[in-house]
Amino acid sequence: MTAKIEIRDLKKTFGSVQALRGASLSAQPGEITAIVGDNGAGKSTLIKNLTGVYTPDEGEILIDGRPVRFHSPLEARAAGIETVYQDLALADQLSVWQNMYLSRELTAKIGPIGFLRRKAMREEAHRLVSSLAVNVPSVTKSVKRLSGGQRQAVAIARGVMWAKSVLVLDEPTAALGLRETAQVEALIKRVVEGGTTVLVISHNFEQVMRLSQQVWVMRAGQVVGGTRTSEVTGEQLVGMVTGTIAAA
Numbered sequence: 001m002t003a004k005i006e007i008r009d010l011k012k013t014f015g016s017v018q019a020l021r022g023a024s025l026s027a028q029p030g031e032i033t034a035i036v037g038d039n040g041a042g043k044s045t046l047i048k049n050l051t052g053v054y055t056p057d058e059g060e061i062l063i064d065g066r067p068v069r070f071h072s073p074l075e076a077r078a079a080g081i082e083t084v085y086q087d088l089a090l091a092d093q094l095s096v097w098q099n100m101y102l103s104r105e106l107t108a109k110i111g112p113i114g115f116l117r118r119k120a121m122r123e124e125a126h127r128l129v130s131s132l133a134v135n136v137p138s139v140t141k142s143v144k145r146l147s148g149g150q151r152q153a154v155a156i157a158r159g160v161m162w163a164k165s166v167l168v169l170d171e172p173t174a175a176l177g178l179r180e181t182a183q184v185e186a187l188i189k190r191v192v193e194g195g196t197t198v199l200v201i202s203h204n205f206e207q208v209m210r211l212s213q214q215v216w217v218m219r220a221g222q223v224v225g226g227t228r229t230s231e232v233t234g235e236q237l238v239g240m241v242t243g244t245i246a247a248a
């Protein structure tokens with residue numbers, strides 16, 4: 001099967017820091033693929049090369065077997081790759097549906113006059129939020145009135161709405177309590193059931209064991225190993241990250 005994402009020998013240097021020293025990994029379509037590794041291992045830099053924030057110094061990225069080279073996040077978005085970063089990038093004063101269409105509003109024209117298709121956006125946002133069973137009271141509710149878990153769910157729903165191909169999640173539950181974490185994990189599973197491929201960075205090993213089908217381990221700018229998640233235990237995974245167990 002052609003991988004949805006294939007990253008080959010990626011290198012990225014910032015001044016004297018070699019953040020990526022030839023990192024390679026792949027993600028299969030319709031799966032949740034996790035990236036784990038200690039602070040500074042290069043996880044964020046890797047995904048930022050995939051999502052157009054950085055352009056690699058060397059190496060190759062293939063989506064559905066075709067090489068891509070993004071020069072901006074907009075280019076990655078246009079190729080169907082959406083990212084939810086830890087800061088979520090929600091506009092607090094706007095409603096759920098307005099956030100879902102932020103900077104990508106639906107517009108129409110009658111003669112020379114352009115206008116926003118507010119009803120269409122609201123209805124479509126409502127349809128998606130309902131189909132993903134996102135736990136928000138209403139899409140007209142202001143985002144600042146939502147809980148941390150609800151805000152994360154809105155950011156993920158927005159990503160799903162626009163992700164034609166891949167959804168990248170950077171620490172999706174880092175700021176959440178146990179109950180909200182469980183809700184967001186359930187949402188991520190529904191996202192994948194809908195056919196979107198998910199790549200997730202997580203420091204939470206138990207979460208990686210619960211959610212992912214494939215996990216890659218990064219250390220010092222390289223992907224030092226990868227395994228089907230069903231073939232390792234949580235303890236083995238911790239050992240692979242800290243280096244006490246050789247990563248496969």
Ligand SMILES: Nc1ncnc2c1ncn2[C@@H]1O[C@H](COP(=O)(O)OP(=O)(O)OP(=O)(O)O)[C@@H](O)[C@H]1O
Binds near residue numbers: 040
């Ligand atoms: N924009 C930048 N300028 C200079 N150095 C950077 C930049 N971004 C990352 N680095 C460095 O590259 C290395 C990898 O950082 P990166 O953020 O990718 O690691 P990470 O695995 O995501 O870590 P964390 O889990 O702490 O987020 C680190 O040494 C970091 O200091």
